Amino acid sequence: MADELIFYTHPQSRGRIARWALEEVGAAYETQVVEYGTTMKGEDYLGINPMGKVPAIVHKGRVVTECAAICAYLAEAFPEAGLAPTAEERADYYRWLFFAAGPVEQAVTNNFAKFEPSADQGRMFGYGNYDLAVDVLEKAVSAHPYIAGDRFTAADIYVGSAVGWGTMFGTLPKRDAFLDYFSRLSSREAYQRAGAKDDALAAELEAAKAPA
Template sequence: MAGQLVLYTNPMSRGRIARWMLEETGVPYEAVVVDYASTMKAAPYLSVNPMGKVPAIVHDGKVVTECAAICAYLAEAFPEAGLAPRPEERADYYRWLFFAAGPVEQAVTNNHAGFVPSADQARMFGYGSYDQTVDVLEKAVLANPYIAGSRFTAADVYVGSAVGWGVQFGTLPRRDAFADYFARVSSREAYVRATAIDDALMAPAQA
């Protein structure tokens, strides 16, 4: 049984990653939209995630935060969806899932903020340099049709989101490898459904 599953999100956030992952599982869930200016920083939600950030999921009373963790958790909690790695996929699955969550996230956000570490500082950072991280990510998406091999997995939800947003908002360079990879993952029915739901939620806020 799926049990009670709640998604806390905002359509203008990384909550889109968690919704996409939930749509991939096909399990029923309740979505609670929290607002940046009020409910996201209020006591009820802070009892779920003290960081006051989205997304978060609550499954059978247990809280999971951080998008990469949510993707990995849901893949294991609902194995019938076929999104967890097979034995031969595990190395690439975990490697690139956490590469995107760690070095890529750090490199992209620091670069966007205009912070470029010096050669000495680069030794202290998990990503070394922005250019090196981008080049490694490009090689990763070129190696196989999907990030862990020939089959779509939960890691593609996270890595695909990072690539798609990076190219869309200019935090990653426009390269054919990124465009081709994102085209493959974003053609999935679950991605289309999740995007339509969040886009519809964005309309009233933008109005």
């Protein structure tokens, strides 16, 4: 039943990552759109995610937030999709999933905000500096066709989204390794299907705002 899995999102948000994960697992789900500044900060949605951010999913009454957690959760909740790691893939799967969600996210957002940590601050911040985080990410996506080995897993959804958005919007450099990696991912049917759904939803929301 679709009402067993509810997806809270906005098409112009990181909800696109969760949408891709949902399309990859192939489970039926209900989409609930929450708007910036209104329903996203409303009492009902804050009861689901007190941060007032998207995405979030509710599966059989249990809430999951944070994109990396949603990707990992869906892979385990729907094992038939084959997105969870094998024993051989598990180390790289979790290592790079959380590297992208932690050090890379921090490095990219701080760099975008024009904050460059000193050497002392770099030790405290955990990612060192932007260039180091980017270099390590480049090596990670270059080691194998996919982030955990020779096949696509849920970790590629999150890491791939970080790489795809970063190279598209200029928060990551357009290095060949990044472009080659994301090219493999963006050709997937589930990625294209998710993007088409979010693009259509974005157009629908814009049309609704237009004066009559």
